Amino acid sequence: MLNIDELKFNGHGLIPAIVTDASTKKVLTLAYMNRESLEISMREGRTCFWSRSRKELWRKGETSGNVQRIVDITADCDRDALLVTVSKDGPACHLGTDSCFNDQVFQGGQTAPFSVEGLYGLLEGRKKDLPEGSYTTYLFQKGLDKILKKVGEESTEVIIAGKAGDKAETVYEVADLMYHVMVLMVEMGISVEDIRAELASRHVIDHKVKQEKMTK
Numbered sequence: 221m222l223n224i225d226e227l228k229f230n231g232h233g234l235i236p237a238i239v240t241d242a243s244t245k246k247v248l249t250l251a252y253m254n255r256e257s258l259e260i261s262m263r264e265g266r267t268c269f270w271s272r273s274r275k276e277l278w279r280k281g282e283t284s285g286n287v288q289r290i291v292d293i294t295a296d297c298d299r300d301a302l303l304v305t306v307s308k309d310g311p312a313c314h315l316g317t318d319s320c321f322n323d324q325v326f327q328g329g330q331t332a333p334f335s336v337e338g339l340y341g342l343l344e345g346r347k348k349d350l351p352e353g354s355y356t357t358y359l360f361q362k363g364l365d366k367i368l369k370k371v372g373e374e375s376t377e378v379i380i381a382g383k384a385g386d387k388a389e390t391v392y393e394v395a396d397l398m399y400h401v402m403v404l405m406v407e408m409g410i411s412v413e414d415i416r417a418e419l420a421s422r423h424v425i426d427h428k429v430k431q432e433k434m435t436k
Contacts, residue, residue, distance in 0.1 A: 248312035286310030
């Protein structure tokens, strides 16, 4: 384990801290820590930074409630920058967005790997812009009842494919179901993080139940 004395703070006594989401690996923000804020972060298990504009310590979420609980802190090879992996309770940016990095400057020719978060963002864009000719636009325009009907239909298709033991067809139908469920999520304002948090809480409960059974 690296000792804090081995870190290299700059001439102002600061070290950059790149904060990432433990679940999505997404970069949330770039902030700065001094020795005191780093010690507080390590002691309390939640991010505390040094505000260069206000010249004071600030604990993330102390006013907004959007606390970032630390999973781990890693130094880079030169030991003059930190990677802070967190589990967050809400948006990282003061503008209310999930990440501070939202304004694209350049897009290369490579296609980004698929992610659930990426699909969710695409669906949000479809609901906002409602481009003509889009099936997703059609669903949003038809409204909740139509979306729920499609979720029901796709659930049935999954059951039929699964009962038939057809793996390829089941994969296809599960993908259809997941897409329509995510349309429902966007329609109802349910985020991927909401679902992730619910699943995480169930994992904890399941773990406790297993422990109780083992002690009996």
